[in-house]
Amino acid sequence: MRARLAHETDLAGFRREARRLLAAGVAPQAVAWSVGEGAGDLLDEHASCGDVHGEPTATRPLTVPAAFLTLCEAVVLHREPQRFALLYRLLWRLSNEPGLRHDPLDPDMLKxxxxxxxxxxxxxxxxxxxxxxxxxxEHGLPPLHVAWFEPQHRIAEANGPWFSRRFANMHWALLTPDACVEWDGQALQVRGGARREDAPPPDAGEALWLTYYRSIFNPARLNLPMMRKEMPRRYWHNLPEAQAIGELASAAAQRTGRMIEQPASSGSRRIPLWEAPELPASGSLDELNRRVQQCRECPIGARATQGVCGKGPQGAAVMVVGEQPGEQEDLQGRPFVGPAGQLFDRALQRLGIGRETVFVSNAVRHFKFELRGKRRLHKTPSQQEALACRHWLEDEIAQVRPGALVALGATAARSLLGRPVAVLEERGRWLEREDGLRVLVTVHPSYLLRLPQGEQAEAFERFVRELGQAWGGASELHAGRDREAAC
Known part of the structure; x- marks a missing residue:
């Protein structure tokens, strides 16, 4: 039995014929599929052209997985001559072999x-x-952008909607040997195939594109096998930049050698530090807080609600330094009042330490954030921004005169010690500053909040132990100072 389709990608015709053949119980090997009027057999050289019927099947509605319909939409675009025979064979088997849909290794399905x-x-x-x-x-019409492409399969019409969305404001025509697709800003039109000669010749814009392509080519990153994998040679003759690939690749080794021989360039400051206004030296913590509100030494201060200085008693046994204020701290003007601050308070309660006895501050004075809709999301301050705030932290330490310091996280540790610190490697250790003050490094409470739920309890217990270690060390230091004073 012959099943005839209107054109090479006639999916609707295939579905119609397949339903008719299934209803008649015609087996796949008895069907000869052809395309177009008077076309010969495309698929099966041995199929009979007469009315050959298999055993009739009971009339019942045929249901197939939705994924099979999606599969058909793609397979009919392939140039394989036996694609319709393959799809009908799969459809027949899905109807008669229910287990096929659960067989991931079936040869027909894999093909x-x-x-x-x-x-x-x-x-x-x-x-x-x-x-x-x-x-x-002419006639005041916008320019028509024309492209020539030679696909491996019959995909021009199926790809048209994507191009209409991507270049919605542009009038364009896409020419291929199988079909041409045109977009006038309102609707897609499909017509017969074209020849390469129908496409326009190169223009001045193409020469400009080649100049740009040559300028951005990086010889040190050239990987020809990977480039050929991602951009196979069969596409090169349609790409303007392909004519430059050979010369650029052949000169890549020389250019890379010249780049290596060049002396190192000096880095430039990425975030310009603003000149600070002339202000009198701070004589108290209140005066320091007033000066911080006027600070514009880095761009963060201009966007934050207010500057947030430390809070706590002068002469505290321990001064705890975090990274920067969060959103709640920025709104309330007090450090460690958000979720991380609440976790920090819980740790102090476990140790029997009152928050009022601790001086709590941050390495950076203003809240750095990134807007996502109406939300302000925390953004880690850069080294330049932390450096711009460092003198405020040092002024605060000089005013408070703590017995010891605790650095919560990498930003705080770097600001207190003046060097990079690998927090997870050095946590729980006492380190010493140039002025002799001891610093205990541990993680920031927000690190604990980001851990998986199952790991938080154990991590919190370790955090509590490290804070207890800080207070124990500070007490020993105070006792030593008292003995020295008595002597």
Whole structure:
């Protein structure tokens, strides 16, 4: 039995014929599929052209997985001559072999999936490698951007909607040997295939693109095998930049050698530090707080609600330094009042230490954030921004005169010690500053909040132990100072 389709990608015709054949109980090997009027047999050289019927099946509604319909949409675009025979064979087997849909190693299904992947890959390459050239038009019409492409499969019409969304405001025509797709800003039109000669010749814009391509080429990152994998040679003759690949690749080794021989360039400051206003030296913590509100030594201060200085008693046994204020701290003007601060308070309660006996501060005085809709999301301050705030922290330490310091996190540790600190490697250790003050490094409470739920309890217990170690060390230091004073 012959099943005839209107054209090479006639999915609707295939579905109609397949339903008719299934209802008649015609087995796959008895069907000869053809395309177009008077076309010969495309699929099975041995199929009979007469009315050959298999055993009739009971009339029942046929249901197939939704994934099979999606598979058919891709496979009909493939150039494989036996694609319709393969799809009908799968449909017949899905109707008669229910277990097929659960068999991941079936040869027919694997072949169809391989064909679908090839079609999808070809569609992706078309989107990546199409190059439009503008053609002027008369009667005040906008220019028509025309591109020539030679796909491996019959994908031009199926890819048209993607191009209409991507270049919605541009009038364009996509020419291929199988079909041409045109977009006038309102609707897609599909017509017959074209020849390469129908595409416009190179223009001045193409020469400009080649100049840009040569300028951004980095010889040190050249990887020809990977480039050929991602941009196969069969596409090169349609790409303007392909003519430059050979000369750039051949000169890559020389250019890389010259780059290596060049002396190192000096880095430039990425975030310019603003000149601080002339202010009198701070004589108290209140005066220091007033000066911080006027600070514009880095851009953070201009966006934050207010500057947030430390809170606590002068002469505290321990001064705890975090990274920067969070959103709640920025709004309330007090350090460690958000979720991380609440976890810190819990740790102090476990140790029997009152928050009022601790001086708590931050390395950076203003809240750095990134807007996401109406939300202000925390953003880690850069080294330049932390450095701009460091003198405020040193002024505060001089005013408070703590017995010891605790650095919560990497930003605080770097600001207190003047060097990078690997927090997870050095946590729980006493380190010493140039002025002799001892610093115990541990994690920031926000680190604990980001851990998986199952790991938080154990991590919190370790955090509590390290804070207890800080207070124990500070007490020993105070006792030593008292003995020295008595002597």
């Amino acid at each position: 169809a999936q391989h064909m679908a992947r090839a079609v999808h890959r070809d569609m992706h390459k078309m989107r990546a490698f199409v190059r439009f050239r503008p053609v002027a038009r």
